[in-house]
Structure formats: C-alpha cells, structure tokens
Amino acid sequence: MRVTVLYFAAARERAGRSSEVLELPEGATVALALEAACAAHPALRPLLDKLRFAVDQSFSPASTALREGSELALIPPVSGGVELAAAAGCESPAAGAARGRA
C-alpha cells in the first residue's frame, strides 16, 4: 500500500524533501513507516525521540496502523513548548497521549 509521508521543519531539512510516497506492506504501522523513512534518510534517525506523529492530521501514537492513502506527518517539537510548564490549568491531553516513540 502507498502512504504519503510529510516532513516539516527540522525533519524536512534532514529528509531533504517535504514529502514522499512510501510503498509499505498492508497493515504497516507508523513505526514501520518511520523505519522505512530512516532507512532512506539516515539523518532523520537522531530526531526520532523528539518527534510526534500525525495520521490524517490527527496526533497518533507510533503503534497506529496505516491504510492505503494515509497521510503520515512527522511533527518536530513545535515552537512554544518551552514555556508551557508555567501555564497552570492548560493541560494538553492530545500531546501527552500521542507522544509515541518509534
């Protein structure tokens, strides 16, 4: 099956492209797609621990199964995370639950 991978910011620079289509086995997970992406672009590998993933524009853990035509985005740390700890009462359930590791 074919999956579109989107690379942004530091991930885009390390992959040397902003998107590509990967051919993956049926039932492949985000984690498997990441392996394929890192095999093709080894400079991505040191970033893996910092990335979040989005499947079809929703944050998703690395165990998420992909489908034909899925859009997988590699999401490097976003710009404002640093000051968040100080913001009382502003929990971020999506961020916590989806911060999967490859």
Place this chain on the structure above:
Amino acid sequence: VSHRIGPEPLDVSAPLREVEGPDCGAVVSFTGVVRASNRGKQVVALDYEAYPEMALKVFAQIEQAAAARWPGTRIAIHHRVGHCAPGVVSVVIAAASPHRADAFDACRMAIEQLKADAPIWKHEKYPDGSEWVGMGS
C-alpha cells in the same frame, strides 16, 4: 467563526469581529509579536513553517474545547506564516464570552494550547546563523 493561517499580514481586529455578538459581554484578545531577542540572542527574523491543514483542525479543536469548558464562548485564531521581522504580529486570538472571567481564561487556554499542539515551527535567524526553536540545542 473562521480560523486562518497564511502569509498575509494580520489585521489584529479581524478575529474580534469574528467572535463578537450581543450574547457576549466580554471580548478578550491576545496578540503575539515577533521579539527581537530570544534566550539572549539577537533575532533578526523568524520564518514560520506550518502544516496548515492540520493547524486549522487544531484551531477548531481549541475552539470546541473552549466552548465545552466555558459555555457561550467563541474563539477565533489567525496565524501568520512565512518570513517575519521583529515587531510583526504573528498570531491573534480573540475570545468572546458572556462574562469577562471566562473570556480571559479561554483566551489564555487558547494560546497555550496552540503553542503546545499547533503544527507551526519557528526558524530563528541570528546575525551569525539560524536554528529551529524547540530542538533542544
């Protein structure tokens, strides 16, 4: 209410017009401006990169979360992307609520949630180099 993300200069009053109405006695807005320094370094420009389709979804989720937590609250989020010099407005959020306490709280939640979850990245330019913000360097 419509959210926006794009390279056009922001009109700071546009999000307020989106959310205001006679059912809301309070409208609060937040304006984010590109700062000329960060972590002790002079910043000569910021390049914002975004995943715009997902960013708009995140903005809509923020709006829905605010309406669920503070009934009657409306939120509009307008974000700029691309090359921005210091002093340029990069984000404007407006929150309207029946009463002011909720409008202030909703606006604060919205900017913090945006900073945590919106897929928008800053590439900081210094006099002697550049880097992606948040990469831990």
